[in-house]
Amino acid sequence: MTYVIDVQHLQKHFHQEAALRDVSFSIKKGEIFGFLGPSGSGKTTTIKILTAQLTKTKGQAIVFGKDAKEMQKSSNRARFGILTDNSGLYLRLSVEENLQLYSKLYNLPISSVKESLEFVNLYDERKKKVSQLSKGMIQRVTLARSIMHKPELLFLDEPTSALDPVNTQHIYNGLRKLNEMGTTIFLTTHDMSEAETLCDRIAFLHKGKIRAIGSPQQLKKQFGNDTITVELVDGSVHCIENCKDEAKKVYDWMRSGLISRIYTNEPTFGDIFLQVTGSDLI
Numbered sequence: 001m002t003y004v005i006d007v008q009h010l011q012k013h014f015h016q017e018a019a020l021r022d023v024s025f026s027i028k029k030g031e032i033f034g035f036l037g038p039s040g041s042g043k044t045t046t047i048k049i050l051t052a053q054l055t056k057t058k059g060q061a062i063v064f065g066k067d068a069k070e071m072q073k074s075s076n077r078a079r080f081g082i083l084t085d086n087s088g089l090y091l092r093l094s095v096e097e098n099l100q101l102y103s104k105l106y107n108l109p110i111s112s113v114k115e116s117l118e119f120v121n122l123y124d125e126r127k128k129k130v131s132q133l134s135k136g137m138i139q140r141v142t143l144a145r146s147i148m149h150k151p152e153l154l155f156l157d158e159p160t161s162a163l164d165p166v167n168t169q170h171i172y173n174g175l176r177k178l179n180e181m182g183t184t185i186f187l188t189t190h191d192m193s194e195a196e197t198l199c200d201r202i203a204f205l206h207k208g209k210i211r212a213i214g215s216p217q218q219l220k221k222q223f224g225n226d227t228i229t230v231e232l233v234d235g236s237v238h239c240i241e242n243c244k245d246e247a248k249k250v251y252d253w254m255r256s257g258l259i260s261r262i263y264t265n266e267p268t269f270g271d272i273f274l275q276v277t278g279s280d281l282i
C-alpha cells in the first residue's frame with residue numbers, strides 16, 4: 001500500500017520540551033483524515049514537519065513517498081496546499097489582487113481566481129482590501145489561495161475556527177467536492193462535530209501522542225457501552241443492554257404503545273477523549 005502521508009514514531013523536541021513524543025499514522029489517497037486534539041497537543045507541529053517548515057527530531061515523516069523535508073522543493077510544493085493562521089496576505093492589496101499574484105506565481109489560469117473565490121463564498125467581496133476584512137474573511141481568502149492550484153494534498157490547520165455557521169457549512173461542502181475530485185485532506189481541529197462531519201478517519205492527539213485512531217463509527221463502537229435508552233410514555237427512562245435477552249422487553253413495550261422515545265447511547269468524541277486521556281478535549 002502506498003500512502004500519501006506515512007508517519008512512524010515521529011518525535012519533535014523544542015529545546016528540552018517534547019511537543020511530539022511518538023506519533024504514527026498513515027493516510028491513503030482520497031482520505032479526509034482529522035487530527036483532533038486540545039490546544040498544545042502537537043497538531044500544528046505535525047503539519048509544519050510534514051510541510052518542511054520544521055525539522056523533526058526523530059522518526060519518519062514521509063509525504064508522497066519522500067522525506068517531508070523534500071516538500072521545500074518547488075516541484076513538490078505545487079502538489080500540496082496549506083492553510084494556517086499565518087495568512088501571509090498583502091494587506092494593502094485587494095482580495096482579488098492577492099490571488100492574482102498567487103496565480104501568476106503558480107502559472108495558473110486567471111479563471112482560478114474566480115473559481116477559488118466562489119469556493120469560499122467571497123467573489124462579491126473581491127475588490128475589498130485585505131486590511132478591511134474580518135478575521136473570518138481573511139481565513140476564507142487564505143483557504144481560497146490554498147486550493148487555487150487544485151493540490152493533490154491539502155493541509156488545513158483549524159480551517160473553520162473563525163467562521164460563522166453559514167460559511168462553515170459552505171466550506172464543508174466545498175471541501176467534500178474537492179475531496180470527491182481526488183484531493184486528500186489532512187485537517188486539524190479541536191471541534192468534535194467538525195471531525196465527525198468531515199473525516200473518514202480521526203486520530204485523537206494528546207500531549208504529543210496519538211491515543212486512539214479510527215473511523216468515527218469504529219471509535220464510537222470501540223468506546224461505546226452498547227446500550228440503548230428507552231423513554232416510556234409514563235416518563236420512566238430505561239437504559240438496557242442492546243442484546244437478545246432484552247429484546248422481548250422492548251417488543252412488549254412497543255406492542256403496547258408505551259414507548260415515547262428510543263435511542264442508542266453513542267459516546268460523543270468528548271466522552272471518548274476523556275476515556276482515553278483522562279482529560280477534556282478543550
Ligand SMILES: Nc1ncnc2c1ncn2[C@@H]1O[C@H](COP(=O)(O)OP(=O)(O)OP(=O)(O)O)[C@@H](O)[C@H]1O
Nearest residue numbers: 014018019037038039040041042043044045046190
Ligand atoms: N517554535 C516553538 N518553540 C517552542 N515550543 C513550541 C514551538 N512551537 C510549538 N511549541 C510547543 O509545542 C507544543 C505543541 O504545539 P502546537 O502548536 O503543535 O499545538 P497545537 O495542538 O497545534 O495547539 P493549538 O490548537 O493551540 O494550535 C506546545 O507545548 C507548544 O508550546
